[in-house]
Amino acid sequence: MDFLRPAAWEEALAAKAAHPTAVPIAGGTDVMVEINFDHRRPAHLLDLTRIGELHEWDEDGPDIRLGAAVPYARILDELRTPLPGLALAAHTVGSPQIRNRGSVGGNLGAASPAGDSHPPLLAAGAVVEAESVRGTRLIPVEEFYTGVKRNALAPDELIRAVRVRKATGPQQFSKVGTRNAMVIAVCALGIALHPDSRTVRTGIGSAAPTPVRARAAEDFLASVLDEEGLWESGRPIAPSAVRQFAELCSGACNPIDDVRGSARYRRHAVGVMARRTLGWVWQTYTRGEGEARCA
Amino acid sequence: MRDLTPTGLTQASGIKGGIGESTLRPDGTLKVTGEFAYASDLWHEDMLWGVTLRSPHAHARIRSLGVAEALATPGVHAVLTHADLPAATRYGLEIEDTPVLADGVVRHHGEPVALVAADHPETARRAAAKIHVDYETLPVITDEASATAPGAPVLHPGRTDEHAPHVPHPNIVHRQPIVRGDVSAVKDRADVIVTGEYEVGMQDQAFLGPESGLAVPAEDGGVDLYIATQWLHADLRQIAPVLGLPEDKVRMTLSGVGGAFGGREDLSMQAHACLLALRTGRPVKMVYNRFESFFGHVHRHPAKLRYEHGATRDGDLLYVTARIVLDGGAYASSSPAVVGNAASLAVGPYVVDHVDVEAIALYTNNPPCGAMRGFGAVQACFAYEAQMDKLAAALGMDPVEFRRRNAMAQGAVMPTGQVVDSPAPVAELLRRVKAMPLPPARQWESAGGAADVRALPGGLSNTTHGESVVRGVGYAVGIKNVGFSEGFDDYSTARVRLEAVGGEAVATVHTAMAEVGQGGVTVHAQIARTELGVARVTIHPADTRVGSAGSTSASRQTYVTGGAVKHVCELVREKVLELARARFGTYHPAWATAELLLEDGKVVTDGGEVLATLVDVLEGEAVEAEDEWRHRPTRPFDRRTGQGFGHVQYSFAAHRAVVEVDTELGLVKVVELACAQDVGKALNPLSVTGQIQGGTTQGLGLAVMEEIVVDPVTAKVRNPSFTDYLIPTILDTPAIPVDVLELADDHAPYGLRGVGEAPTLSSTPAVVAAIRQATGLALTRVPVRPEHLTGT
């Protein structure tokens, strides 16, 4: 095994081009487990921790451009306002120690359906900046996940950053685990209201081979909100519509039975989380709108 | 380099530091500085690393084994298989049925097949991957039906163990009936009959310090083994024949032990490391990682239990029948003792005159199961306490009052015919735990109005802000035997030396007791201070240079090794007084006439008059004594009726659980888990509450999250990691208020009662009772999963 320590991004890209099977490592929270337990023996480890820009974020128009290796703890501390869904998800990642190391870039690279950052990225709207010596590709996050632990990266590409749409409305994230902390998702759900575009987006984790959006649910809810003028009125969403939204979210799942939970439970739990989180975001939205209307 | 032999733990106590005080651990400082040397911390110049190749199949024939490529790997010093074993090829705690390395057949997933020693763990792992094993998979036995089906493969043909002639099928390790009274005669007097079938999943000890040890070959052809274990001499008895060495050439020293809970009672890597060291002539260190640890030790027996209780409409228990099937897995381990406990304690701490119980343990191709905190009794307690709630509901009675009405007390007769001849304050424990104030409701509501998710089911995962959260309260009480039972010669050895060092009398206590975290070292020093009147006590490292201390299990060490230390201190005291009389007896008539005591480093009369200092008495002479001490004998249970004086002591604990359940998502937050326990005499109150809180938490884990999941088709373990075998975090663990009762058992040293296991029993059924109350669901299986609570 070789340990490659590029000091700059260009060097990292060159190394990845020279060694396409090199495994990038930043926080190490996935890669080192695989090495410690003898599940993986890459010929090259490509250490990204020395590349400063991967650990930075900045505002870029309507987006936050989030360096691939910004640890969850900093997302939680620094990006709660522009990226509330991702910050909530960051709070549920592993343990404090893991949140100090793990990053969204790592979650995307591993592309586990259980990764905690996927649902809020899908709900907020995000684009993965994949780069190689050949150039940069902007991959919408929906298209990034291609299968269980597979993603759209070419062998010579690395994740430079993720451009996440800044929140224009309330967002929520909820995850079911069988422990009250330090637990991998049995299933998870993120929801974001986008009042600017009058849309609702969702993201569901651990309930299908890849993280997915519940598009039918999103479309249904958007039309209800639109047709009934709820964006303007801030009135409660009819319980029947909430129920249908929840059912459509469940319907977007294609889960399996595994040691963490049954498929039936996952489908059920996604529906419950969809109903609750919709209630929470709508309450926040109407409270905020109400204040705005009064002002 | 760290010294392989741990330093003795010397503690001088400013206060008196005797029994009954919360003296601090003598190893506490070393443990907080990181200097305390656990078995996995050891290092030796020139040492090699040993790794184990394990079977990927649960049941298979090994057609061939090729080690040439592995052996040829640079850096590899030895590869061992069954064919290389020099002497005995099997070992076992009670039955020698476990191959040191697989002998042509593997009987469970993860069974050791080969060993490699190399100069780096990665070299050893790579070499192990080059061992070619050709397996022919065989049908697996996974439960009672497949174990006893016509034509089922017999996993251990030709059994010669003591249980073999008495079992109904060779795939049954042991069977113990308990028959008392006449159930059939009273059945029609029952106004209420409840039946239930219950299931307990396979729990893991999940001690944090993985199996590890260092074997150093010695010039005399023997080996020195530094090891984390629960019972040095039982290891020795099993290892020496495997190495083909006399026991005096296998010298064992206890290293730091990172928890045990029963999981270190059987051998893991002990013989393996010694075999590699003797083969290579180099020190060999073996350290399991967490993945391997799940395969490296036995687990708690999963159980299926069928109960029937009959009671009068006034709420008096008439009869109990029970059938308890324990899955022992591929090898016997301590299955026979687990059967004995499950059977004899099957009814719980209640008075029932008519009892018909049968408990069996199976041989299957599932992972081997053996000792874990409260073994046998934990499984039964979950079932009988569920039955008691069910009966109370059927009778329209309060579940606590119903239990109190039927609770045993001193003088009660167990289903085994044994009279309980020391306090059994079952009703009082229930009263106390019920009388504790309840925690306030809706603690997640903060002043600002936002929900604190950390106080809600789901915790940080943000699943509810109070929606569908329902509170429930549940009670349970349990009974556990203390010490080894059924006629086992349960003794311990202590060696105590008293001498003057630097102008101060110092006692040294040497036993082979395995300090696994329970605080035995603290208590031994307290006993020595109490008995010898000295401030300074050194606890000698535990090793096999002194006689056996028995196992650190069965809640027995304070009782038995503590008893041995007390007894030997008394011998030393007599010798000291003899010496003192010889030296000073002519100077004062009190030497001859008064009762003499050792206090504060002095010989004093019972009237408080100081006759001499210990330093003066001991000048130039050390006084030493060594002896074995055993508790009063027990008797085997009759094989047909289970009658007999089987247990030396019983211990009792009661719990009240308060839970909040998100009924829609099936997530549980345990809000409080209060415990009341009778400990006879709390030798160290701080340690006692620590044991109770720790045991309680392991019971909580079994109630709501902990289970080794074994695939029912392949018998393979599906979750051998801390990612998927979950144990409670600090956010899962509630406040655990403890009420300690001290009613002396006159048969035991200082009146003490073994503490460690009882709280693990009642914790689980109390939590589940609380969940039942919150949800109205029957919940017959632990761990309770979200699927059970949501019908998914």
Add this chain to the structure above:
Amino acid sequence: MRVTFTVNGRTQRADDVWEGESLLYVLRERLGLAGSKNACEQGECGSCTVRLDGVPVCACLVAAGQAEGREVETVEGLADRATGELSVVQQAFVDSGAVQCGFCTPGLLVAADDLLRQRPDPSDADIREALSGNLCRCTGYEKILDAVRLAAARTGEAD
């Protein structure tokens, strides 16, 4: 490969490090600093918690090469280096009965020490959250909570 980094203020070097080794392995097996513990090696127990450039991390998940040039603080660095006097948190763990087998203790100490640096007067919920990545199998955590409360109170008195 060779790895050089600072541990508890002293420069340390390890040679012939296999590239797949973790910082934990290097600390324990090459530098003789076995205080950080190897309980799970998958970031699920916190027993190997060390501070890496001031931030608590699981040493088992840091590749050895990633520690190059960094500053590592381990449990061995908590007590006073000159006098050996225990830190406030260490003493509180001893005094409160928070140590049984002690295998989780070093990681808990580093995590608790970090918490008290960030929040000298934490609420119980803060303590639970900060220590939620550190498993203990012996104590049921009650006395660990006691210890952190005691350390906070003693620090407060000293200020």
